[in-house]
Amino acid sequence: MVFDSFSFLLFFAVVVAGYQLPLPWTWRKxxxxxxxxxxxxxxNPPFVALIWISTGIDWFATRRIAxxxxxxxxxxxxxxxxxxxxxxxxxxxxxxxxxxSFVVLVQSMGGDFRPxxxxxxxxxxxxxxxxxxxxxxxxxxxxxxxxxxxxxxxLYVTFFPQLVAGPIVRAGEFLPQCRExxxxxxxxxxxxxxxxxVGLFFKTVLADAMLAPxxxxxxxxxxxxxxxxxxxxxxxxxxQIYFDFAGYSTIAIGAAHCLGFTLPMNFRSPxxxxxxxxxxxxxxxxxxxWLRDYLYIPLGGNRRQPIRVSMNLLITMxxxxxxxxxxWLFVLWGALHGxxxxxxxxxxxxxxxxIEPGGLxxxxxxxxxxxxxxxxxxxxxxxxxxxxxxxxTHAMWTGAAGELAVDRAQLELALAATFLMxxxxxFMRERTFVGTAHLLPWWGRSVVLAALMIAIALTPGNDRAxxxxxx
Amino acid sequence: MxxxxxxxxxxxxxxxxxxxxxxxxxxxxxxxxIELHWRARGFKPAVSDSARLWSTHRxxxxxxxxxxxxxxxxxxxxxxxxxxxxxDETGWPVPIQLAIQGRSPLPILNDLAEDSSFKGLVIVEVxxxxxxxxxxxxxxxxRLRVAESRELAVNQTEGLEAWFEALVGSTFAFxxxxxxxxxxxxxxxxxxxxxxxxRWVESDRSAKMDFSRVNEAGxxxxxxxxxxxxxxxxxxxxxxIIGEVAASAEAIRARxxxxxxxxxxxxxxxxxxxxxxxxxxxxxxxxxERVGGPAVHFEDYEELRSIPxxxxxxxxxxxxAEFTRTLARIIKQRAAVSR
Numbered sequence: 125m126v127f128d129s130f131s132f133l134l135f136f137a138v139v140v141a142g143y144q145l146p147l148p149w150t151w152r153k154x155x156x157x158x159x160x161x162x163x164x165x166x167x168n169p170p171f172v173a174l175i176w177i178s179t180g181i182d183w184f185a186t187r188r189i190a191x192x193x194x195x196x197x198x199x200x201x202x203x204x205x206x207x208x209x210x211x212x213x214x215x216x217x218x219x220x221x222x223x224x225s226f227v228v229l230v231q232s233m234g235g236d237f238r239p240x241x242x243x244x245x246x247x248x249x250x251x252x253x254x255x256x257x258x259x260x261x262x263x264x265x266x267x268x269x270x271x272x273x274x275x276x277x278x279l280y281v282t283f284f285p286q287l288v289a290g291p292i293v294r295a296g297e298f299l300p301q302c303r304e305x306x307x308x309x310x311x312x313x314x315x316x317x318x319x320x321x322v323g324l325f326f327k328t329v330l331a332d333a334m335l336a337p338x339x340x341x342x343x344x345x346x347x348x349x350x351x352x353x354x355x356x357x358x359x360x361x362x363x364q365i366y367f368d369f370a371g372y373s374t375i376a377i378g379a380a381h382c383l384g385f386t387l388p389m390n391f392r393s394p395x396x397x398x399x400x401x402x403x404x405x406x407x408x409x410x411x412x413x414w415l416r417d418y419l420y421i422p423l424g425g426n427r428r429q430p431i432r433v434s435m436n437l438l439i440t441m442x443x444x445x446x447x448x449x450x451x452w453l454f455v456l457w458g459a460l461h462g463x464x465x466x467x468x469x470x471x472x473x474x475x476x477x478x479i480e481p482g483g484l485x486x487x488x489x490x491x492x493x494x495x496x497x498x499x500x501x502x503x504x505x506x507x508x509x510x511x512x513x514x515x516x517t518h519a520m521w522t523g524a525a526g527e528l529a530v531d532r533a534q535l536e537l538a539l540a541a542t543f544l545m546x547x548x549x550x551f552m553r554e555r556t557f558v559g560t561a562h563l564l565p566w567w568g569r570s571v572v573l574a575a576l577m578i579a580i581a582l583t584p585g586n587d588r589a590x591x592x593x594x595x
Numbered sequence: 596m597x598x599x600x601x602x603x604x605x606x607x608x609x610x611x612x613x614x615x616x617x618x619x620x621x622x623x624x625x626x627x628x629i630e631l632h633w634r635a636r637g638f639k640p641a642v643s644d645s646a647r648l649w650s651t652h653r654x655x656x657x658x659x660x661x662x663x664x665x666x667x668x669x670x671x672x673x674x675x676x677x678x679x680x681x682x683d684e685t686g687w688p689v690p691i692q693l694a695i696q697g698r699s700p701l702p703i704l705n706d707l708a709e710d711s712s713f714k715g716l717v718i719v720e721v722x723x724x725x726x727x728x729x730x731x732x733x734x735x736x737x738r739l740r741v742a743e744s745r746e747l748a749v750n751q752t753e754g755l756e757a758w759f760e761a762l763v764g765s766t767f768a769f770x771x772x773x774x775x776x777x778x779x780x781x782x783x784x785x786x787x788x789x790x791x792x793x794r795w796v797e798s799d800r801s802a803k804m805d806f807s808r809v810n811e812a813g814x815x816x817x818x819x820x821x822x823x824x825x826x827x828x829x830x831x832x833x834x835x836i837i838g839e840v841a842a843s844a845e846a847i848r849a850r851x852x853x854x855x856x857x858x859x860x861x862x863x864x865x866x867x868x869x870x871x872x873x874x875x876x877x878x879x880x881x882x883x884e885r886v887g888g889p890a891v892h893f894e895d896y897e898e899l900r901s902i903p904x905x906x907x908x909x910x911x912x913x914x915x916a917e918f919t920r921t922l923a924r925i926i927k928q929r930a931a932v933s934r
Contacts, residue, residue, distance in 0.1 A: 130759030131752040166751045245749070314611020333776055533781035566614045573614070574621035581626055584643055584775045 125166040127320075127375040128327050135163065136379065139284075140308055143383055149305035153279055156383070163284035164249070171247040174212055179281045181208045182257045183274055186264040198265060205261040213254045219244050221450030249288030251447055255414055257281050260295040262418055271295065276302035285379040289372050291390040291410035298385070306384030318573060319378025319557070325576040326371030333583045334541040335364035338534040339506070346512035350526025354519035357530075360538040361506045362499040363545050366395065369408065393549040395498075398490050399472075399479040400464040403498055415444050433469070438462035448505070453513060457504040464497060495546070626769065633768040637791040641771045642764040644696075644796040650744035651757035652691050652800055656707065659715035661852060662687035665707065667700040668720025669733075671859045673802040674794075675910040677919040684923035690718070692800040698737035699725055701839060704854075706741045708843035714852045716930060719840070721858050721882065723873035726840075727833055729826035761798040803912035806905040815907040818865045827872050833881070841886045848888065855926055856883055856890040860899060865907030889929035896925060 125131050139159045143152055165172050185205040192198045214222075223239060230237040260280070264270050271277050280298045308316075342349055342357020349357065373390035380387045390410050397403035404412040423436040438459065445458020471478055481487055500520065507513035519526055552560065561569060642648065656665050664687060666672055673694040682689040693703055700719050707713050725733050747753050764770050772778075773792050782789050793805045828836070844854035858879055861869055873879075875892070883890035893899040902918045905911060910918050 125750070125752045129752070129756050130763070131756045134755075134759075168749050169751065310611050311609060314609065314615060317615070337777060531781070532784055533777050536784075537777055537780060562608065566610055567617060569614050570617035570621060573618035574625065577618065577622040578625050578629075581622070582629070582769055582774075582776070584770055584772045 125163060127372060127379075128324055131166075135159075135166075136382075140313075140382055143308060150275065152305075153275055153302065156284075157275065157279045157282060160279070160282040160284040160287060164282070164287060167248050167288075168245070174216075174247055174250065175253060175282055177212065178209055178253060178257045179278050181205055182261050182281075183277055186261050186270040189261070189264050190270045202261060202265045205258065209254045209258050213250055216244055216247055216250055218446075218450045225452075252290045252292055253281055253287060255292050255411070255447075256286075256294075259292070259414060259418060263295060268296070271299045273302065283380070283385070285376040285383075285385075286387055289369075289376070290408075291373055291376065291388055292414050293387055293410065297388055301385055308382055308384055312384050313382050315561075316378045316381030316383075318561070318569070319381060320375050321378075321573055321576050321580070322557075323371045323374030323376075323378060324580050326367040326374060329579045329583050330541045330544070331364045331367035331371060334537040335360045335367065338530065338538040339364050341531065341534065342528065343506055343508065343512065343516075345528040346507060346515045348526050348528040349516055349519050350528065351519055351523045353526055353528045353530045354516045356535055356538065358499050358503055358516065358520065359542050361502050362395070362495075363538065363542045365502065365505075366391070366545065367541070393552045395495050395546055396491055396549040396553040397494050397498075398487060399494055400461065400468050400498075403494060404461075404465075411444070411447070415440050419443060434466045437465045437469070441465065453504045453507060453510065456510075456513075457501055460501045460504065464501070491550070626767075629769050630767060633771070633774060636789070638768045638771055638774065638789075639791070639795070640765045640768050641773065641795045642761055642798045643772045644800065644802070645760075646740060646743040647747060647753065647757050647760065648798070648800060649693065649695065649740060650747040651754055653693060653706075653741075653744050654748060654754065656691050656693065656713060656715065657710060658712040659691070661714060661716050664688075664690040664716040664718060665713075666690050666692050666694055666718045666720070667703040667707075668694040668718075668857075669698060669700065669722050669725045670694070670696040670802070671722055671909060672718070672720035672857070673796075673800070674804050674912075675859055675915055675918055676801065676922075677916040678799055678801050680916040680919040681923045684920045685927045687927075689799070694720060694800075695737060695740060696802070697725070697733060698740065699728065699731075699734040700737070701726060701734055701836065701843075702738040702741050704840065704843045708846040711850065713847065714850045716853045716855065717844075717847060718855050718857055718926065721856055721879065723869060723878050724822055724825055727828050727836060727873065727878060729828040729832065731832075765798055803915070804909050805913075806911040815863055815865055818906065818908050819868060822865065822868055822872070833878065837882050837885050840882065844886045844888065853930055854886065854888055855930055856886060856888075857922070857926070858890075858892040858894075860893040860902055860904050860910075861908055862904045863907040866904075889926070891922070891925050891929060896921075899925075 125135060139156070142155050142159070145152070145155075147155070161172055161175075164175065182205050185201040188201040189198050192201065227237055227239065260277075271280075276299055277295075279302060280293070280295060283293075283298070286293055339357055339361040342353055342360070345353075370391040377387045377389070388410060390408060392406040392409065394403055394407035397406050420436055420440040423439060424432060425436060426433045428436070439462075441458040441462030442455055443458070445454040445456070445461070448454045448457070468479060479490060481490060500517075503516050503520070504513050507516065518524060564572065659665065662685070666676060673692060673696060676690070676692070678689050678692060681687075694700070695703070700721075704717060704719060707717055728734065750756075768774075774789060779789055793807075794802065796802045847854055860866075875894070879890075879892060883892075891899075898921045899918075902910060902914055902921070
């Protein structure tokens with residue numbers, strides 16, 4: 125069940141109605157938990173068991189960690205959680221990839237190894253809820269007190285708005301909200317539904333209808349793309365993935381709001397970033413902050429020798445790339461971002477004003493430069509194979525002419541959406557949704573909401589899933 | 596543990612009740628006006644022939660037994676068969692339409708053969724230039740649809756979603772795929788106005804073509820030009836494809852199902868070219884013999900030959916019911932003989 129579906133609208137209406145029943149808070153939380161399991165089971169019922177395993181193991185491990193009196197014992201229970209969660213993730217997400225890579229390695233050394241295809245189905249959202257439960261266990265290992273209620277913890281792992289594609293919520297952000305009874309107030313519903321409409325507009329109108337057709341056409345014909353086709357297709361994908369994922373996150377945050385819960389922001393105008401470290405503070409914030417807190421800092425962060433700091437950045441970004449999918453192309457995408465960050469660090473050391481210049485022109489120059497290089501990196505994220513990625517790279521940087529003809533209507537729609545995105549990101553760089561909504565009178569919000577709903581209704585549906593579901 | 600500062604609703608302020616009532620009223624009035632505008636211009640609600648819709652109908656074929664039937668093929672059979680007329684004429688359940696325009700029936704037939712629960716009748720429409728395409732591009736595209744369908748089938752709410760989509764699609768003209776923003780923009784760039792198309796798909800996936808609004812000669816020329824660019828397969832590839840059709844037919848028959856091959860009418864310049872490039876004795880006759888079982892070629896039946904195909908390839912919506920009844924009678928006879 126995806127957010128941009130009629131089934132979800134029906135499901136969500138039932139959830140909100142059920143949530144209003146005059147029942148004790150514990151019962152209503154139980155109801156939310158059951159609805160969340162139902163939401164996940166709508167994909168593939170047996171995979172709910174994986175969530176139960178993660179929930180059970182982490183609940184057990186954290187209580188043991190808190191009670192342990194020796195370092196060895198605390199480590200052993202942390203290891204239990206890590207091995208179980210990463211083991212499940214490794215098997216379902218990377219099993220086929222590891223086997224395939226091993227076969228290539230053996231064959232490159234002259235061996236003849238032909239195993240049967242593993243045929244493993246990837247459970248939707250496994251990367252998201254695995255990182256979420258792991259963060260809780262590591263926090264407890266680091267000294268946080270374990271949460272006393274199993275029901276609250278199970279709801280934290282499974283809460284349906286953020287279950288399958290984030291934001292990756294920290295226990296400290298969610299569990300305290302379970303303490304006191306929550307209701308869907310008129311304020312919560314009004315603002316939450318507004319966010320859901322904005323998110324749906326991002327996904328169905330901007331990502332799917334205006335940007336995806338050109339991106340799909342160019343990446344499908346990558347081998348024949350010339351300079352103009354390659355750059356326009358890559359810009360279209362930059363916009364598509366932003367509106368697709370930011371749309372999903374906005375709907376998730378809005379749905380949670382309707383139920384009286386607050387989830388953290390996941391995007392903050394990333395294409396108005398001044399440099400790459402700024403980009404990663406604005407793009408998929410819940411993942412980048414997770415990687416920072418649970419990987420980069422434990423590796424030593426930036427408090428080591430310059431060479432070691434560079435290695436830490438590279439390792440973090442390589443693993444961040446691999447988190448997105450079991451493919452060497454994702455590793456290359458991560459490596460490229462690692463190199464960007466390393467280069468930026470060097471520039472900051474010697475020419476700090478280059479990255480954050482004072483004048484408007486200089487800032488625009490850095491913003492556009494960041495956007496261009498981030499967009500170029502998406503080539504490796506989106507291309508179906510290395511050869512297509514290299515063809516596009518060649519066309520983009522050599523100005524080569526190509527045979528691929530770009531449809532004029534698709535190009536104009538994509539350019540319009542890209543322009544809207546860049547201007548919007550620039551305008552919103554230092555602003556929040558709340559602040560912007562606050563600027564409008566109530567009837568002004570009505571007009572904006574009506575316009576978005578009309579655009580959504582006029583855009584014929586398609587079968588495009590949210591891109592981040594595959595991760 | 597602390598609660599995050601986020602986009603809290605309390606900071607936005609109301610009045611939300613008034614805001615939403617006005618927003619819904621504005622949207623309803625605007626959409627109502629747009630609906631009336633398109634209907635006044637002759638547009639009707641239409642269903643998108645999407646992977647989801649196809650997948651829903653493929654799911655219905657799971658566990659199907661004779662006399663339940665499935666139709667596979669390309670556009671000719673999707674336009675020519677009136678599903679209700681077929682059911683009425685044969686007394687069998689309404690067939691499931693799985694033909695896909697411009698795609699080979701082979702991967703769909705293979706998929707049904709692999710489905711051990713399927714024991715129904717498969718009507719395989721053979722358009723030589725599609726089934727025997729040298730590049731096998733049309734086959735790859737059909738295989739992609741099968742793969743998409745298998746992915747979608749995992750989702751337990753797909754049936755419900757398809758039902759909702761069909762309901763909305765068949766209610767509102769403004770959701771007609773012909774009125775999508777990219778199409779409207781492309782038309783305006785070409786200096787054209789959107790006009791109701793002569794072709795549409797219904798929620799049971801049957802397709803209709805109203806030739807009273809079609810430039811028949813132009814359409815035929817388009818098919819002819821397309822055929823002229825397509826390569827004919829060598830005998831080796833022909834045998835390979837025929838072998839695959841025969842293996843799937845054998846697997847279905849072994850479970851009690853049946854496979855009927857059908858060749859639908861063509862005419863005019865396109866018909867001549869098709870017969871020239873794909874001679875009956877080299878393609879159809881070899882296929883029918885190797886696959887065995889019932890095979891219906893329009894040339895062998897006067898009542899099928901006489902049905903007009905205005906663009907050389909497709910049956911008009913007005914003739915579809917009559918044509919279907921004729922074909923259904925023949926298929927029922929042939930299938931009964933084979934049992």
